[in-house]
Amino acid sequence: MDxxxxxxxxxxxxxxxxxxxSLLHDFSSIKGYKILVHGGGRSLSRLADxxxxxxxxxNGRRITDAATLELVAMVYGGLxxxxxxxxxxxxxxxxIGLSGADLNIIxxxxxxxxxxxxxxxxxxxxxxxxxxxxxVMQDIVPVLAPLTHDRGSLLLNTNAxxxxxxxxxxxxxxxxxxxxxxxxxxxxxADENNDDSLIPELNRSMFVDYVNKGVIRGxxxxxxxxxxxxxxxxxxxxxxxxxxxxxxxSGTFIR
Amino acid sequence: MDxxxxxxxxxxxxxxxxxxxSLLHDFSSIKGYKILVHGGGRSLSRLADxxxxxxxxxNGRRITDAATLELVAMVYGGLxxxxxxxxxxxxxxxxIGLSGADLNIIxxxxxxxxxxxxxxxxxxxxxxxxxxxxxVMQDIVPVLAPLTHDRGSLLLNTNAxxxxxxxxxxxxxxxxxxxxxxxxxxxxxADENNDDSLIPELNRSMFVDYVNKGVIRGxxxxxxxxxxxxxxxxxxxxxxxxxxxxxxxSGTFIR
Numbered sequence: 001m002d003x004x005x006x007x008x009x010x011x012x013x014x015x016x017x018x019x020x021x022s023l024l025h026d027f028s029s030i031k032g033y034k035i036l037v038h039g040g041g042r043s044l045s046r047l048a049d050x051x052x053x054x055x056x057x058x059n060g061r062r063i064t065d066a067a068t069l070e071l072v073a074m075v076y077g078g079l080x081x082x083x084x085x086x087x088x089x090x091x092x093x094x095x096i097g098l099s100g101a102d103l104n105i106i107x108x109x110x111x112x113x114x115x116x117x118x119x120x121x122x123x124x125x126x127x128x129x130x131x132x133x134x135x136v137m138q139d140i141v142p143v144l145a146p147l148t149h150d151r152g153s154l155l156l157n158t159n160a161x162x163x164x165x166x167x168x169x170x171x172x173x174x175x176x177x178x179x180x181x182x183x184x185x186x187x188x189x190a191d192e193n194n195d196d197s198l199i200p201e202l203n204r205s206m207f208v209d210y211v212n213k214g215v216i217r218g219x220x221x222x223x224x225x226x227x228x229x230x231x232x233x234x235x236x237x238x239x240x241x242x243x244x245x246x247x248x249x250s251g252t253f254i255r
Numbered sequence: 256m257d258x259x260x261x262x263x264x265x266x267x268x269x270x271x272x273x274x275x276x277s278l279l280h281d282f283s284s285i286k287g288y289k290i291l292v293h294g295g296g297r298s299l300s301r302l303a304d305x306x307x308x309x310x311x312x313x314n315g316r317r318i319t320d321a322a323t324l325e326l327v328a329m330v331y332g333g334l335x336x337x338x339x340x341x342x343x344x345x346x347x348x349x350x351i352g353l354s355g356a357d358l359n360i361i362x363x364x365x366x367x368x369x370x371x372x373x374x375x376x377x378x379x380x381x382x383x384x385x386x387x388x389x390x391v392m393q394d395i396v397p398v399l400a401p402l403t404h405d406r407g408s409l410l411l412n413t414n415a416x417x418x419x420x421x422x423x424x425x426x427x428x429x430x431x432x433x434x435x436x437x438x439x440x441x442x443x444x445a446d447e448n449n450d451d452s453l454i455p456e457l458n459r460s461m462f463v464d465y466v467n468k469g470v471i472r473g474x475x476x477x478x479x480x481x482x483x484x485x486x487x488x489x490x491x492x493x494x495x496x497x498x499x500x501x502x503x504x505s506g507t508f509i510r
Contacts, residue, residue: 050306070334078333079325082402082410086356090408096358101341102351103395140358147337153345155337 004175008164010039028091033136039160064119100148108148122156127170165226172234182243187252259430263419265294283346288391294415319374355403363403377411382425420481427489437498442507
């Protein structure tokens with residue numbers, strides 16, 4: 001099987017033009033088939049502030065009302081996505097920016113209202129692996145925004161970590177998939193105040209231990225759950241690392 | 256040669272959800288290969304107002320400073336483009352939203368500073384006809400936002416009428432191209448206050464006459480110049496009409 005790298009970037013890396021440029025430069029040098037998935041980080045909250053639209057978060061997840069959904073389409077689907085595509089084209093990478101609606105790449109279902117109404121948030125139902133494979137085999141590099149659709153005209157906000165894991169899983173039947181989550185820290189840390197406390201390998205029972213001890217917490221928990229899910233579904237390798245280590249073999253490997 | 260329809264929509268049609276829905280419904284029923292080009296209309300100016308970013312126009316063209324370019328990427332590249340794509344998918348059309356940077360579909364050059372500095376505005380240099388042809392032959396419908404790139408990482412604001420004409424011209428070597436501009440009025444009017452004064456056919460000498468008499472003026476002049484340019488370069492049919500007449504044969508035909 002051919003190799004396919006699925007790289008997810010988010011947070012500060014996407015917000016700061018210089019760190020983004022550096023990340024995209026490294027990304028462009030990765031050999032073989034690849035897909036980039038991006039978040040949007042705080043640029044959305046900043047625009048919401050400027051427009052007087054309230055940002056509401058629950059358990060680290062954004063509540064997406066109609067006004068916020070418009071911001072998601074603008075900032076993630078437009079500004080960040082097109083900026084990345086233009087920069088990759090400048091680096092000689094034939095990038096194409098896609099939301100889940102484009103080519104029906106990712107169909108999701110609006111999250112049912114339970115204790116919390118997340119609003120226009122979509123849970124991934126189906127990734128169009130054949131359409132993605134058709135693109136990568138033409139040496140086209142898909143750049144996926146965290147925006148999906150229900151195939152009934154509705155756009156939905158979808159977590160970028162989840163999109164990366166869903167895409168990696170869907171492609172695992174066709175390629176030897178490597179999934180890399182780039183974020184601010186060196187990987188999963190045994191002590192969040194000590195950058196040298198990197199956990200080089202993490203399996204599920206260690207993860208449960210760390211969560212129970214309160215060492216791994218907050219947004220790291222769903223990120224790692226996505227990572228374990230990917231391994232379970234046949235993704236060959238999952239690594240969590242800081243963006244500047246994209247090309248090295250450092251970070252936390254999920255087993 | 257196969258037939259290809261290039262449809263440009265803009266203005267109020269794009270801004271009002273109901274008129275957009277109705278237009279997309281008609282568009283979805285057009286047989287054969289097709290490409291949609293959209294503007295963004297006043298939604299950009301409205302967002303600029305809310306953010307306190309000044310809108311500056313010269314000769315009906317927007318001056319695009321760095322802050323305005325971000326709005327263009329957000330509103331045209333994100334909000335409007337993704338909304339159209341999701342609606343088309345809901346209508347069973349396999350749409351893909353593209354800026355000029357995606358797949359390097361439209362490369363432009365930043366307009367040189369003359370008497371006026373238009374800022375981040377791009378003049379079309381090259382349309383990637385083979386990439387567009389490869390998409391339409393897979394029954395994929397490209398939805399083009401009025402945003403191009405210089406292939407050196409820079410995004411540029413580009414007039415949607417010009418994009419439609421450039422795409423139509425570039426595809427004229429491969430397809431029998433029909434170009435339709437949809438806008439608010441029934442077509443070119445001999446008396447702008449009388450909707451029944453439609454000019455059913457317009458050739459270049461009539462156009463010059465009408466401009467000299469002040470009958471055709473403002474934003475209609477560059478629109479018609481684009482239309483004549485398309486005819487000169489082998490586009491089979493060019494029509495200017497109101498959106499609700501997309502499927503009829505009414506409007507002004509350019510000869």
